[in-house]
Amino acid sequence: MPKVKTNRVKYPEGWELIEPTLRELQAKMREAENESHDGKRKCEALWPIFKIAHQKSRYIFDLYHRRKEISKELFEFCMDQGYADRNLIAKWKKPGYERLCCLRCMQPRDHNFATTCVCRVPKNLREEEVIECVHCGCRGCASGD
Numbered sequence: 001m002p003k004v005k006t007n008r009v010k011y012p013e014g015w016e017l018i019e020p021t022l023r024e025l026q027a028k029m030r031e032a033e034n035e036s037h038d039g040k041r042k043c044e045a046l047w048p049i050f051k052i053a054h055q056k057s058r059y060i061f062d063l064y065h066r067r068k069e070i071s072k073e074l075f076e077f078c079m080d081q082g083y084a085d086r087n088l089i090a091k092w093k094k095p096g097y098e099r100l101c102c103l104r105c106m107q108p109r110d111h112n113f114a115t116t117c118v119c120r121v122p123k124n125l126r127e128e129e130v131i132e133c134v135h136c137g138c139r140g141c142a143s144g145d
Contacts, residue, residue, distance in 0.1 A: 009081070012074045018063065022083055025056045047137035050102055054136075057084040061092055101138035110135065 032048035060083060064075040079086045091097040097106070104110050105117035118126075119133040122142040132139055 012071065012077050014070050014074045015077075018060075018070065018074070018078075021059060022056065022078075025052055025059070028052050029056075043134050044137070046135075050136035053085065054088075054101055057088050060084040061089050065093070096143050098143045099141045101133065101141040102136045104135040105133055105138065105141065 029049065029052045032052055035045075035048065037045040060070075060075065060078050063070045064072070078084050079089075085103075088100065088103055091100050091103070091106070100106065101119065105120055108114040108116065111117055117133050117135065117138075118131050119138040119140050120142050121140075123140055130139065
């Protein structure tokens, strides 16, 4: 007889401390997904979703790596359950990528002339004062800013 799969998830110790914040961000994500796209460009409709996904990942990253308030087990649980982006957090650990907004901004295949996004250029080297990334709406995520 086959095993019966259940949806019961065993939450690690400390989950009750971060759960309210993650639930709040999840609710904001649902609102952003259901928001009307009238009058917006195609790319602008996704900007709030990218922003909230970045907030969730940064929250978990800061709790584990900066403040050391959660355990490795809880950190890994959050990664496995999809509360944070594992690849984005891996980039934040590397020098020069501490403030990276999304992974698409550093992929050369997504940009003209096979370079990175304009938001990755430090502010003192930019010709224009105010710019926005086409992919995520970021206004500058270079670590030299």
